[in-house]
Amino acid sequence: MFIYTVKPGDSLYSVAAKFEVPMAVLQSTNGLTVTTLVPGQDLVIPTKTYIVQPGDSLYAIAQMSFVTPKALQEANGLTSYALTPGKRLRLPARAKYPVENFSYLLLTTPENDEKIIVNSAANNTYYGIFEHHLLPGGALSQLDDAAVIRASRRHRVAPLAVITNLTATGFNAELVRQILNSREQTQRLIDNIYTLVRTKNYAGVNIDFELVRPQERDLYTNFLRALRQRLKPHGYFLSVALPAKTNDEVEWLKGYDYKGIGAAVDFVFLMTYDYHEAGSEPGPVAPIGEVRRTIEYAISQMNRKKIILGVARYGYNWMMQGDNVVSAQPVRVADAVQLSMRYTVPIQFSAEYQQPHFTYWDENGRKHIVWFENVRGRAEKYRLVYEYRLRGVGAWQLGFEFPQSKVLIPFFFTVKKVI
Numbered sequence: 001m002f003i004y005t006v007k008p009g010d011s012l013y014s015v016a017a018k019f020e021v022p023m024a025v026l027q028s029t030n031g032l033t034v035t036t037l038v039p040g041q042d043l044v045i046p047t048k049t050y051i052v053q054p055g056d057s058l059y060a061i062a063q064m065s066f067v068t069p070k071a072l073q074e075a076n077g078l079t080s081y082a083l084t085p086g087k088r089l090r091l092p093a094r095a096k097y098p099v100e101n102f103s104y105l106l107l108t109t110p111e112n113d114e115k116i117i118v119n120s121a122a123n124n125t126y127y128g129i130f131e132h133h134l135l136p137g138g139a140l141s142q143l144d145d146a147a148v149i150r151a152s153r154r155h156r157v158a159p160l161a162v163i164t165n166l167t168a169t170g171f172n173a174e175l176v177r178q179i180l181n182s183r184e185q186t187q188r189l190i191d192n193i194y195t196l197v198r199t200k201n202y203a204g205v206n207i208d209f210e211l212v213r214p215q216e217r218d219l220y221t222n223f224l225r226a227l228r229q230r231l232k233p234h235g236y237f238l239s240v241a242l243p244a245k246t247n248d249e250v251e252w253l254k255g256y257d258y259k260g261i262g263a264a265v266d267f268v269f270l271m272t273y274d275y276h277e278a279g280s281e282p283g284p285v286a287p288i289g290e291v292r293r294t295i296e297y298a299i300s301q302m303n304r305k306k307i308i309l310g311v312a313r314y315g316y317n318w319m320m321q322g323d324n325v326v327s328a329q330p331v332r333v334a335d336a337v338q339l340s341m342r343y344t345v346p347i348q349f350s351a352e353y354q355q356p357h358f359t360y361w362d363e364n365g366r367k368h369i370v371w372f373e374n375v376r377g378r379a380e381k382y383r384l385v386y387e388y389r390l391r392g393v394g395a396w397q398l399g400f401e402f403p404q405s406k407v408l409i410p411f412f413f414t415v416k417k418v419i
Contacts, residue, residue: 099393101409246296259301312373357369
């Protein structure tokens with residue numbers, strides 16, 4: 001397998017012919033509903049061979065196929081790095097890294113949920129079933145989740161109940177403050193989580209409390225420690241979603257004690273995305289440098305085998321007025337590519353951030369800037385999982401279409417099962 005970046009003048013037919021791969025296979029592998037392509041678009045080419053093109057180098061081919069130049073040279077008996085156009089190279093197999101993967105699943109309809117589970121089960125160890133809301137006093141909201149729990153277990157993916165402090169007006173730090181500052185309410189919440197997991201046949205729980213204040217830092221860690229003591233004797237998993245940070249100096253992130261939380265839970269889902277988001281200026285959603293620095297800080301605070309690298313399956317479309325943002329909307333990977341096709345603008349790729357982007361003007365003359373994730377950027381993050389020997393990788397969220405990731409995960413990883 002390798003990743004090919006579409007060049008001006010390419011068509012699906014010409015790419016298929018160039019690398020001797022059926023068009024239908026290219027379409028299905030890349031989730032294409034049309035045969036048109038846009039310059040800068042990345043295509044996964046599912047083949048074990050590579051046909052040398054004019055201007056190719058052994059280094060460039062190795063980069064596209066995620067092996068070392070030396071491995072490529074040895075696999076083909078090459079005595080030098082010199083290449084001849086038209087030469088067929090065998091792509092050596094890449095050693096796969098064993099992982100436990102966790103992805104969030106938002107419930108929609110039983111039919112759609114079942115389809116997502118079937119399509120993604122092989123690539124996941126855990127599903128975070130989103131979501132049960134935290135309620136005043138330590139109560140939990142209800143969720144019609146029986147069918148998705150059964151489907152998850154049927155496909156050997158451990159279902160974890162996601163508990164959040166999300167309300168109709170956003171994440172509620174005050175609600176968390178009230179509960180954590182009351183021993184009675186904290187214990188009630190622990191009891192309710194245990195009852196939920198036991199009675200609904202969950203395999204465990206994922207806690208996603210956001211905007212935890214610095215004043216509740218130790219209370220939050222102690223809550224997680226007490227919750228694990230309640231769940232662990234019964235074989236239930238405890239995981240937690242953590243906002244990304246590279247130090248402990250940023251005030252609004254001080255509520256998350258990486259070291260204490262890492263010691264208290266089975267694993268963490270590190271939310272390494274939204275470095276730029278709907279409320280910010282345009283920019284890369286998950287720049288590789290910031291992701292790397294977040295990982296390095298995390299492994300300085302906790303066991304690396306407790307870290308699941310959280311990655312995004314989306315980007316943002318910022319509408320501009322001059323240099324000012326008028327509005328911004330999330331955009332799925334597949335929809336971002338469709339936008340570039342619709343407005344016939346090439347996709348650029350930032351080598352610094354390892355993220356694609358493009359700019360277009362809509363029918364009303366308004367400027368839009370789009371940054372998103374693509375398969376090349378995703379592959380670089382998967383390499384970080386291997387480089388830092390993390391527990392695995394996880395996605396927010398499975399409902400956002402990203403067909404190529406289904407192919408990429410088994411190329412890099414062997415996904416372990418726990419049920």
